[in-house]
Amino acid sequence: EIATAAERLLRPPVPKPLAGKRVLITAGPTHEPIDPVRYIANRSSGKQGFAIAAAAQAAGAEVILVSGPVDLGDPPGVTVRHVESARQMLEQVQAALPADIAIFAAAVADWRVANEGEQKLKKTSAGMPPLQLVENPDILATISKLPEKRPPLVIGFAAETEHLIDNAKSKLARKGCDWIVANDVSPATGVMGGDRNTVHLISKNAAKNGEITVDSWPVMTKEQVAIELVAHVAKSVTGKSLESAS
């Protein structure tokens, strides 16, 4: 006990390579209303985004977390904005700018229902009317392409069930972000809702004429993925390395 305490006192202070940096993070699913009682959802638990928020806070950053509906407690020391729909998430993201780093880990619904019912929709004898869908605002592309206030480092996530790397590379180009964290969310992987993740970090290297590099990480817990990602972010924006957490 005493030896441990002495060791702790002698240990150098925890490095805070993101001190003074403002990091904006999104997490969780969005819920898109069909009528007052029904909605379209997705299986994102928010665990990966919450872990990144905690890791960025531990690295000294000021963290704003915009979260969809999740069953997780707010991470200590993090400012959390709770939202339901993609439109609300975009509003809160815009309100949180400027930021030095934006990490969009939320699984935002691509679509919402065109005519949200004010009353509960009823079955009719004519059968079910198809649900007309309209495209939601694209938060990653919107922020990546901002003429002003674009965060210097914008990171998107690509959750795919097939052609993971190809889809993620094409997403990087299409959205205009700097990095993509790609992961396979096929049901067999247990990633959606689970505690582990296998990710590939796909980045555009401005110094090397926009060359795309793919860095495939081994399977890790979502906390480990968060610490690694924050270490890469710290190195990129400050040039300082985060000491590897043991």
Add this chain to the structure above:
Amino acid sequence: EIATAAERLLRPPVPKPLAGKRVLITAGPTHEPIDPVRYIANRSSGKQGFAIAAAAQAAGAEVILVSGPVDLGDPPGVTVRHVESARQMLEQVQAALPADIAIFAAAVADWRVANEGEQKLKKTSAGMPPLQLVENPDILATISKLPEKRPPLVIGFAAETEHLIDNAKSKLARKGCDWIVANDVSPATGVMGGDRNTVHLISKNAAKNGEITVDSWPVMTKEQVAIELVAHVAKSVTGKSLESAS
């Protein structure tokens, strides 16, 4: 302390008016898959159905609870079957028959998506294809109209946002059940996901030529609604009253 213990010993045993009866209960929402990561959900928390299961168990019944995805622990002494979709719920309900009483408190999705995607659906330049919906099996009507194995008392729930009593009466007639517990789930009421409920018990009186009676209860906790409902059930199927829980 000693006085309380003595009082407890002297108190008559808790009445078990449903001893020897088998009660089948459904609870919670159903999730209807769109593709491996997206689904259609509803705001039911499962609290009312779980409270009824606990009250029926306390009244001495053998209870089988078929539950959609909820964030609630299994009630002690109750056999719980966990399902996701309406089709899975119907399967488990059918497998649980015969029963003396069936109480269908789940908020079952009326529809599911016609062509569930095996891979995550992608945005296309052509825009969003509408989601084609097909009708789900109607668990309440299916069980109410069983030629054999129909439970002697079948109770449905009607969650409405307008024309509550009229919609519930018409549901009673259409589905062929014996009672309907109707409640207003407009967002302003806070019933969906909340702890309180204001219900109307609508029953068809076989002895009185099928006369429909509407019994409107005051606002109560979901636990109180459960205890009252189980008391009515006990009186109906056994002729015995449940002593009112204070």
